[in-house]
Amino acid sequence: MARAQGARSQLAVAFETVYGTAPASGFLKVPFASTTLGTEQPLLDSELLGYGRDPLAPVKDASTSDGDVVVPIDAVAWGIWLKGAFGDPTTTGTAAPYSHEFASGSYSLPSMSIEKGMPEVPNYEMFSGVMVDKISWQMQRSGLLTATVSCIAQGEDDATASAAGTLTEVDVERFGHFNGAIQRNGVSLGNVVSGQITYANNLDKIETIRSDGKIDGADPANAQLSGQIVVRFADTTLRDQAIDGEACELRFGYALGDHSFELVAHKVYLPRPKTEISGPSGVQVTFDWQAAKDLSLGRMCTATLINDEETY
Template identity: 30%
Template sequence: MARAKGVNSQLALAYEKAYGLTPAAPQGYNMPFNQSKLVINQNLINSATIRDCRDQIQPAIGNTDVFGSIVVPIDQVGIGFWLQAMLGTPTTTGSWAPYTHVFKGPKRQLSMVLEQQYPDIPAYEMFNGCKVNNFAFYYGGDNELTANIYIAGAKRTVGARPFASSLSPLPFLKFSNFQGAVEEGGAQLAIVIEASLNVYFGLDGNTYTIDGNGCRTDLPEGILQVSGSIKAFFADTILLHKAVNNTKSSLTFKFTSGTHSLQFFMEEVIFQQTSPGIESDKGIYINLPFKAFYESGSVGSAIVATLVNGHASYAAV
């Protein structure tokens, strides 16, 4: 009897032209991933109807909640498809490789078909109407460089065949922690040992309608919230005073591998006041949470992602 194995499983991605609907001729991509834990939850509602016996009647079926997390490597090509789902189709320049793709926050996010594929059985678990609600990563230390992507969606269908007849493979070239850097105010910080970024998209998941078969009918976007933190050796009081005085600065998180790179630029940032404290007789660190925002910056967005790689286009189909 066949049993599903993670090593043989795949995660397929395609963009939807209309929310919650699988395209007629989808362009599917075989996405690299470490974990994919998309699930569906549907409540069974107990009935309070009284009959002439103590046995409860069949429960009613509640609304469905599609949600879950995906852990992906921060790589040089595949990450662009997630950036497009979050920040819209990029502006791409370059007549030959390397190409430069610039992603900014759109008014409306793209929705996706995501399919967890179990070919050993075979079974194909397709989730429609998926949007990214949260994107987060941490770097520094001696760990694999990955991002956590939190998904909200509309519905789930289980079938015996994949939604796309074939999946386009993607080159797999990873960035790593030691290729990372942090710039503050345009200058590289040599004292940072850890950094984190969290982008929250504020999706409204309460969009169930009477004729929606218990599924979300859309996922309207809310306010884009960008935050994170940097942990650094306490070598001077420059950053500390910027936090004390609410001095506006900028931050860039960047990864570079030869001519390829990925950067997250936050033009307007303020640091939260904290105290380094003295935890031991050894080196002292300072942890500085921050929030990014858009007020008057020239880039016109709280966060801009720039990906330089050999992939010619991320235009959604």
């Protein structure tokens, strides 16, 4: 008897032309580390009386299709998730490498179809109307560099055979933590122990009454870019900025040869933190930063991916 194994699972992704309608072809096999994307439908306990102490049969409640996909931040496939989070990029360049610029604040976000396949069972779960609600990742000195992509889907259809057709495999050219750098106002920010970045679309589910139990869509609300940086307390530059209430530009980037990824938060505000001394070791200070719209640029942040892909 075959049993599902994560090592044999696969994830196929394609952008939709019509929300909630999976395309017949054009799916890409993308790398991923883990996923919780799935559909849940709880049961409601019966409240009826008059049939003794033993309860009557439960009733199905509304279903939800959502979850996270943990993916590597790489030079190619990462652009798919950036497009889902920010919308279509502006691509420049007449030959490789090409520069793909993603801007925050778009009112129109694309939807995807994602098929989660376990061929040894066989079981294939096709999620349609998938939209990216949030992307987040950590910056640190060592370890594997991954991002968590939080998704909301319209619904799920199960089958014993793949509906994605012939898959095109995406090359994996992965960035590492040692490729990373953080800059403040164009100057490398020193003494950084770790960082965390989260961009959220704050999707609002359209939960109308339907016979199939699916949602009608998900509308983007106010976008949010926030995070955390932990620094060794070596000077008062960040603390002074927080006290003065001024904004700065923060750049979080990775480079590997001709390929790179950079997220620029154009206007970042810092709260005034406590300066705690917890022992004889070095003193660390944590800043929970928030980004705001730069009115002169007309956006809160810009994500730029440079690679050999001509288009997304």
